[in-house]
Amino acid sequence: MKIHQNISLKDHNYWKIGGEAKYFCEPTSLEDIIKAITFATAHSIPFIVIGRGSNLLFDSNGVNGLIIKIGEAFSNFEFSANKLICQAGAWVPGLARNSVFKNLSGLEHTIGIPCTVGGLVHMNGGSLRKNIGENIEKVIVLNTDDLTVNTLYNKDCQFQYRSSIFLKKKNLIILEIHILLQPIISSKEKHEEMLGILKNRSAKFPRKQPNCGSVFLSSPDLYQAHGAPGAIIEDLGLKGISIGGARVSKKHANFIINEGDASSSDVINLIKYIAKTAKERKQITLKSEVLYISPEGDKICITNL
Numbered sequence: 001m002k003i004h005q006n007i008s009l010k011d012h013n014y015w016k017i018g019g020e021a022k023y024f025c026e027p028t029s030l031e032d033i034i035k036a037i038t039f040a041t042a043h044s045i046p047f048i049v050i051g052r053g054s055n056l057l058f059d060s061n062g063v064n065g066l067i068i069k070i071g072e073a074f075s076n077f078e079f080s081a082n083k084l085i086c087q088a089g090a091w092v093p094g095l096a097r098n099s100v101f102k103n104l105s106g107l108e109h110t111i112g113i114p115c116t117v118g119g120l121v122h123m124n125g126g127s128l129r130k131n132i133g134e135n136i137e138k139v140i141v142l143n144t145d146d147l148t149v150n151t152l153y154n155k156d157c158q159f160q161y162r163s164s165i166f167l168k169k170k171n172l173i174i175l176e177i178h179i180l181l182q183p184i185i186s187s188k189e190k191h192e193e194m195l196g197i198l199k200n201r202s203a204k205f206p207r208k209q210p211n212c213g214s215v216f217l218s219s220p221d222l223y224q225a226h227g228a229p230g231a232i233i234e235d236l237g238l239k240g241i242s243i244g245g246a247r248v249s250k251k252h253a254n255f256i257i258n259e260g261d262a263s264s265s266d267v268i269n270l271i272k273y274i275a276k277t278a279k280e281r282k283q284i285t286l287k288s289e290v291l292y293i294s295p296e297g298d299k300i301c302i303t304n305l
């Protein structure tokens with residue numbers, strides 16, 4: 001595995017924002033991942049694991065560390081009876097489609113989420129009120145403190161709404177995921193269901209301009225008390241406002257789009273402005289779902305900055 005230098009991060013996240021990573025690699029095996037960690041330790045620099053960068057904001061000044069991208073190069077998967085066993089870099093919509101081809105159901109809700117399965121498990125993502133955690137049997141992880149490989153069963157993963165042990169513990173790299181699916185007789189209806197989901201998403205969400213999906217976390221409690229973040233932002237009259245090159249989407253207020261030349265500061269300032277306005281005017285606490293990667297390699301919830 002080659003460790004590259006001075007790689008633009010714009011090509012590795014959906015906002016297309018970010019300076020250069022001092023070092024960058026794409027492991028193809030566990031041995032490569034261990035080599036990458038050993039390299040970072042030897043150079044006294046931080047390492048940051050990423051998937052498709054669909055939930056990340058890189059600083060426009062880049063990252064003075066090693067980016068370990070667990071993506072296409074680490075994305076094998078296979079079916080065993082009603083189980084899907086996949087490497088962390090596997091592409092989620094592909095897994096959903098392949099499962100239905102195999103007459104196995106359970107991942108249809110993820111068809112429109114443009115990410116790796118490792119990234120999805122990390123935040124227990126999903127859609128249509130479902131979470132990937134519901135289908136997880138076990139997750140194989142590398143503990144970066146002692147370089148041991150361990151198995152976490154579903155209950156060990158502490159899955160909660162858009163949360164898991166992987167968000168809390170920074171020393172676990174997800175390597176392999178075992179997903180339990182339900183056998184179905186015919187895949188036709190499930191294919192139609194997935195097409196419907198995709199159609200619905202493309203009608204609701206901005207598709208053309210770079211964005212990172214939902215910016216603020218929606219939770220059942222927030223939803224019950226005040227509604228979805230998009231509706232809250234719209235009620236505040238903030239739909240369509242912009243700072244620099246970052247704009248609240250006119251199509252869906254919980255999306256921020258990069259109009260072409262947005263910097264990380266533009267996005268951060270816009271997110272903080274929305275959160276501050278919601279707090280001051282409606283006493284609502286909005287929490288950013290997207291994580292910011294600082295030049296020092298720290299991963300920070302943007303509303304905590």
Ligand SMILES: Cc1cc2nc3c(=O)[nH]c(=O)nc-3n(C[C@H](O)[C@H](O)[C@H](O)COP(=O)(O)OP(=O)(O)OC[C@H]3O[C@@H](n4cnc5c(N)ncnc54)[C@H](O)[C@@H]3O)c2cc1C
Nearest residue numbers: 051052053054055088115116118119120125126174212213
């Ligand atoms: C257009 C669009 C629509 C979206 N819709 C949805 C949606 O409907 N539902 C939803 O839940 N999300 C949605 N998202 C957000 C995003 O896709 C998810 O948060 C996804 O889980 C992030 O995966 P990723 O591979 O892109 O990870 P990244 O964004 O690269 O990383 C996210 C976090 O996961 C960690 N991580 C990634 N891989 C690993 C690994 N192997 N081991 C340990 N940690 C790892 C990273 O360190 C980082 O902290 C959407 C995003 C976009 C751009």
